[in-house]
Amino acid sequence: MTTVAGSEDTFNRSAxxxxxxxxxxxxxxxxxxxxALAWASSLTGSGAGSEVAVDPETRTVTLFLREEPPQLNxxxxxDMVSGMVLGHVMEGLLRYDEHNRLxxxxxxxxxxxxxGAIFHLRSDAVWSDGAPVTAHDFVFAxxxxxxxxxxxxxxxxxxxxxxGRAIAEAKLPVSQLGARAVDDRTLEVTFERxxxxxxxLVAFPTYYPIRRDFYEATKxxxxxxxxxxxxxxxxxxxxxxxxxxxxxxxxxxxxxEERIRIEVLDFPYxxxxxxxxxxxxxxxxxxYAGLLAENLNDAMEQRWHIKRFMDGSVFFIEFNFRDGxxxxxxxxxxxxQHAVDPAELVYKVTKLPGYIPGESLFPVWLRxxxxxxxxxxxxxxxxxxxxxxxxxxxAAKRELGMEQIPPLVLLSGDNPVSNIQSExxxxxxxxTLGLDIRIDKQIFKQRLAKMxxxxxxxxxxxxxxxxxxxxxxxxxxxxxxxxxxxRYSNPELDRQVAIAEESxxxxxxxxxxxEIQRILHDDVVIxxxxxxxxxxxxxxxxxxxxxxxxxxxxxxxNAYIVEG
Amino acid sequence: MxxxxxxRLLQGIVTVWFIATATFIAMHxxxxxxxxxxxxxxxxxRANLEAKYGLDKPVFDQYLIYMGxxxxxxxxxxxxxxxxxxxxxxxxxxxxxxxxxxxxxxxAGLGGVLWGALTALYRxxxxxVIIMFLVILGISVPSFVIAxxxxxxxxxxxxxxxxxxxxxxxxGSVWHMLVPSMVLGLGTMAYLTRLMRSSMLEIVxxxxxxxxxxxxxxxxxxxTRHQLRNAILPVITVLGPSIAAITTGGFVVELVFxxxxxxxxxxxxxxxxxxxxxxxxxxxxxxxxxxMVIVVDLLYGLIDPRVRLE
Numbered sequence: 001m002t003t004v005a006g007s008e009d010t011f012n013r014s015a016x017x018x019x020x021x022x023x024x025x026x027x028x029x030x031x032x033x034x035x036a037l038a039w040a041s042s043l044t045g046s047g048a049g050s051e052v053a054v055d056p057e058t059r060t061v062t063l064f065l066r067e068e069p070p071q072l073n074x075x076x077x078x079d080m081v082s083g084m085v086l087g088h089v090m091e092g093l094l095r096y097d098e099h100n101r102l103x104x105x106x107x108x109x110x111x112x113x114x115x116g117a118i119f120h121l122r123s124d125a126v127w128s129d130g131a132p133v134t135a136h137d138f139v140f141a142x143x144x145x146x147x148x149x150x151x152x153x154x155x156x157x158x159x160x161x162x163x164g165r166a167i168a169e170a171k172l173p174v175s176q177l178g179a180r181a182v183d184d185r186t187l188e189v190t191f192e193r194x195x196x197x198x199x200x201l202v203a204f205p206t207y208y209p210i211r212r213d214f215y216e217a218t219k220x221x222x223x224x225x226x227x228x229x230x231x232x233x234x235x236x237x238x239x240x241x242x243x244x245x246x247x248x249x250x251x252x253x254x255x256x257e258e259r260i261r262i263e264v265l266d267f268p269y270x271x272x273x274x275x276x277x278x279x280x281x282x283x284x285x286x287x288y289a290g291l292l293a294e295n296l297n298d299a300m301e302q303r304w305h306i307k308r309f310m311d312g313s314v315f316f317i318e319f320n321f322r323d324g325x326x327x328x329x330x331x332x333x334x335x336x337q338h339a340v341d342p343a344e345l346v347y348k349v350t351k352l353p354g355y356i357p358g359e360s361l362f363p364v365w366l367r368x369x370x371x372x373x374x375x376x377x378x379x380x381x382x383x384x385x386x387x388x389x390x391x392x393x394x395a396a397k398r399e400l401g402m403e404q405i406p407p408l409v410l411l412s413g414d415n416p417v418s419n420i421q422s423e424x425x426x427x428x429x430x431x432t433l434g435l436d437i438r439i440d441k442q443i444f445k446q447r448l449a450k451m452x453x454x455x456x457x458x459x460x461x462x463x464x465x466x467x468x469x470x471x472x473x474x475x476x477x478x479x480x481x482x483x484x485x486x487r488y489s490n491p492e493l494d495r496q497v498a499i500a501e502e503s504x505x506x507x508x509x510x511x512x513x514x515e516i517q518r519i520l521h522d523d524v525v526i527x528x529x530x531x532x533x534x535x536x537x538x539x540x541x542x543x544x545x546x547x548x549x550x551x552x553x554x555x556x557x558n559a560y561i562v563e564g
Numbered sequence: 565m566x567x568x569x570x571x572r573l574l575q576g577i578v579t580v581w582f583i584a585t586a587t588f589i590a591m592h593x594x595x596x597x598x599x600x601x602x603x604x605x606x607x608x609x610r611a612n613l614e615a616k617y618g619l620d621k622p623v624f625d626q627y628l629i630y631m632g633x634x635x636x637x638x639x640x641x642x643x644x645x646x647x648x649x650x651x652x653x654x655x656x657x658x659x660x661x662x663x664x665x666x667x668x669x670x671x672a673g674l675g676g677v678l679w680g681a682l683t684a685l686y687r688x689x690x691x692x693v694i695i696m697f698l699v700i701l702g703i704s705v706p707s708f709v710i711a712x713x714x715x716x717x718x719x720x721x722x723x724x725x726x727x728x729x730x731x732x733x734x735x736g737s738v739w740h741m742l743v744p745s746m747v748l749g750l751g752t753m754a755y756l757t758r759l760m761r762s763s764m765l766e767i768v769x770x771x772x773x774x775x776x777x778x779x780x781x782x783x784x785x786x787x788t789r790h791q792l793r794n795a796i797l798p799v800i801t802v803l804g805p806s807i808a809a810i811t812t813g814g815f816v817v818e819l820v821f822x823x824x825x826x827x828x829x830x831x832x833x834x835x836x837x838x839x840x841x842x843x844x845x846x847x848x849x850x851x852x853x854x855x856m857v858i859v860v861d862l863l864y865g866l867i868d869p870r871v872r873l874e
Binding site: 010011014016019022023026030034035037040051064068070071073076078149150152155156168169170220221223224241243244268269270271272275276279280282284285442444445446448449452482483485 | 594595596597598600601602603604605606608609612613616644645646647648652653656657659660663666667670671674675677678681682685712715716718719722723728731732733734735736737738741742777782783784786787788791819820821822824828829835836837
């Protein structure tokens with residue numbers, strides 16, 4: 001006869017066995033389910049990446065994308081990721097080489113004078129379907145970008161071409177554009193005004209060619225999928241699973257095919273999570289990854305090849321010059337200029353690797369007449385001086401007839417860096433000048449909306465280059481520029497911008513930029529904060545990776561696999 | 565049964581309409597300009613963009629047009645990916661989220677029942693204490709932490725072994741699914757374990773269990789037919805909503821493991837004020853949730869004969 005406790009034990013043992021069976025069945029069915037789901041999703045799935053990041057056998061380099069390319073129609077693309085992919089599969093009249101110099105692309109030679117330019121296309125330039133790239137393809141692409149019906153945000157970059165602006169404003173038909181195919185291999189461009197830097201503009205994606213018959217055959221889906229794009233660049237896209245996988249393979253019809261030493265650029269991972277991409281790098285699944293400040297020590301311990309690079313942009317505080325804003329008062333701005341120290345912000349507050357304190361709207365990498373612009377035209381400096389700053393503040397109060405400056409609204413983004421930045425300025429202006437700063441933290445789209453409508457006293461802003469000429473920064477505060485969000489207006493600055501735009505003499509142009517730099521400082525149009533940098537790691541087997549401030553970045557077209 | 569189903573479906577449609585309207589109102593009340601980008605554009609281009617997305621019309625007209633299009637099943641074109649239709653986005657990315665979600669739910673469901681039953685069986689003994697401690701961890705640690713830690717552990721494991729046994733991120737094979745779905749299902753599994761445990765403990769001393777034992781039924785039959793089957797009811801109740809929650813809540817897991825699911829679009833659309841994608845994903849997920857709740861209610865009738873659907 002068993003006891004009660006004994007029967008309880010028997011029951012539990014039996015139940016335990018039942019559960020074990022249940023667990024075994026569960027694991028089995030989960031396994032089966034996984035295979036079934038994998039089979040079902042293989043019909044639409046992305047396919048796994050290569051086993052190793054750099055595969056010398058197949059000459060495949062595996063990489064990641066920060067996000068899905070939003071737009072691969074070159075006449076509409078605006079963002080960095082699309083620009084990077086386009087830079088690998090397309091080629092403009094000119095392109096950037098491994099030293100970031102402009103070299104012949106689709107055009108083998110060209111002449112530029114005050115009235116226009118003539119580009120002679122190379123005879124071996126062909127599309128990925130074998131048809132030659134002709135001058136007509138460029139004219140068509142430019143007309144597309146300017147056609148108001150297409151609402152291209154980068155239409156403005158074609159304004160130097162005659163009638164470009166009038167077409168974008170729907171005042172003239174696209175056929176009136178000053179770009180004409182003399183014959184298949186000769187492109188004649190007439191300028192709206194002299195454009196000394198036109199060779200630098202044509203490397204920009206909006207200037208890439210698009211072939212009319214192909215474009216029309218895609219019925220509005222040009223650039224939406226791998227098969228609705230036609231390629232004339234070093235690579236062609238053989239796979240594009242949206243949000244999951246982009247695969248670029250060497251384009252056998254590319255004219256300079258010998259230069260390309262990588263067979264496949266595979267992007268099987270699309271994620272903006274920097275830690276995830278670093279984990280993939282650690283696991284030897286991607287050949288390159290960005291580093292966050294907190295990963296630097298780890299990267300050094302691992303003895304990785306850490307590299308630094310300036311992304312080419314500049315960040316600053318923009319003031320509002322609209323009527324009724326106290327920030328329109330020069331002495332108030334001067335007071336603030338004398339209260340801040342960009343070096344303190346960069347080295348003691350944000351402490352981000354690769355960042356340098358900003359001194360000028362024109363970043364350090366821009367080229368001048370012979371060397372670097374900033375060496376030829378050093379930026380005027382203001383030394384932090386609290387006594388002077390207070391004197392300016394007193395003057396400002398007298399001029400404004402105010403006992404106390406009302407609280408100033410500092411419009412700011414919602415990312416961690418701008419949080420630190422805006423709090424730094426809030427504290428500095430309070431301590432040295434007794435100014436109250438109200439931080440208005442907004443999401444991206446709302447910050448832009450407020451910048452456009454002028455709903456701020458000061459705003460944390462930044463600017464990145466579109467083309468490799470100081471004018472890409474130089475015209476930002478011209479009174480007519482829509483990106484001049486504070487509506488700064490100064491006839492003298494406008495005059496200098498006009499000289500820089502229209503002069504053909506490099507010295508005259510650089511002098512004008514020097515003047516613009518001086519005016520921006522003396523008139524305190526902006527307070528420069530920093531030029532951002534990034535740190536990244538590269539697989540030692542991958543050579544020839546090019547980073548650049550202007551143009552497709554990163555650039556793998558010159559990459560090679562280190563043998564041995 | 566049929567009447568009941570029809571009634572529920574009708575209620576569901578009203579619910580979805582309400583979700584769509586509320587989302588539409590909320591979306592248009594969020595400050596910010598959906599068409600704004602870093603480069604300012606001319607008034608002409610702006611006007612053309614507004615016309616393209618129908619933003620040039622009064623908001624109420626936009627609402628009517630939008631509702632009309634939803635009825636036709638047309639969610640429009642994305643604002644950020646200008647040549648992709650929202651329908652395409654849902655069609656291409658929902659299957660991925662669904663795969664991940666189904667697996668996570670199965671993990672959570674089976675695991676929850678298993679661990680719950682086990683802890684009830686061993687109540688107040690060592691296995692119970694250990695599992696309940698892990699359950700508390702699973703409930704309280706947010707998924708982005710678990711996702712990051714598990715990914716890092718995978719890297720270190722692969723590093724230690726010198727071979728890649730499990731992929732760190734990506735999508736496309738059976739092995740890519742395993743860790744992300746476990747991470748995604750972990751919170752729910754922990755919750756279900758607790759639920760199952762308490763429900764088992766209630767039933768152990770129920771009259772019908774004692775009767776079954778005294779009748780001399782074999783323990784196997786008592787445990788599965790009388791205990792498990794009855795204890796599992798509350799688990800099924802919460803499974804419906806949690807299927808929807810898991811399938812829609814995969815944003816973090818999708819980001820960390822570079823999985824091309826719909827969750828990413830769902831969250832990014834809100835950040836970027838991508839009106840059409842916000843509406844499309846919300847209405848789609850809303851309908852999905854409503855549908856799952858109805859399915860679970862119907863299932864209830866099959867599992868528990870005491871429930872009558874009328």
